[in-house]
Amino acid sequence: APRIGVLALQGAFREHRQRLEGLGAAVTEVRLGRDLGGLSGLILPGGESTTMARLMTEYALWEPVRAFHAAGGHLWGTCAGAILLSRDVLGAPPQFGRQDSLNLLDVTVQRNAFGRQIDSFTTDLPVRGLDGAFTAVFIRAPAFTRVGDGVEVLASYGGQAVMVRAGRVTASAFHPELTPDGRLHELFVRECAAPVALT
Ligand code: GLN
Secondary structure, three states, rough: HHHHHHEEEOHHHHHHHOOOOOOOOOOEOOOOOOHHOOOOOOEEOOOOOOHHHHHHHOOHHHHHHHHHOOOOOEEEEEOOOHHEEEEEEEEHHHHOOOOOOOOOOOEEEEEEOOOOOOOEEEEOOOOOOOEEEEEEEEEEEEEEEEEEEHHHHEEEEEOOEEEEEEEOOEEOOOOOOOOOOHHHHHHHHOOOOOOOOOO
């Protein structure tokens, strides 16, 4: 089974860990660049992307994660983690200025895209590559408002892209670790099955 990292700075990393372990994957909690050694994949969990971005700087993780990707690592960001992967981030509180991100997906992401009244909701979402809808939990979720050439839209909700993929990078606006449906984690574990040699 592959060894998969879960970025463990903040947010819902324990739920991802449990889900991956339930599928037989070995899991490393990633807080420092050296934790990425020997991993084939990395999940960036949901949480609060401004806080996570600040901690990425504090723990000097931006370049190690980019290098991990360049060396063949697979990445999957959920909710705040999806924001971290995107090229352009809209909707950060103005006092923070331009929000830093990994720029590994050519998309523009709008934070908190679904408005206050429906802050959080669950919906049965058709996802490309899955037979049958996925029960998707959205919590102050973002949406991808611009999707670059070469970025595939895997799911949309209310006319907005909510799951996208390009190469070894996948991003979902919803929280697949909060429902019992393990199919998306299963796909990620399968995708990560080839080991990565970090140089
Ligand atoms: N609204 C959060 C943000 O913009 C994301 C919410 C989540 O990860 N559930 O960072």
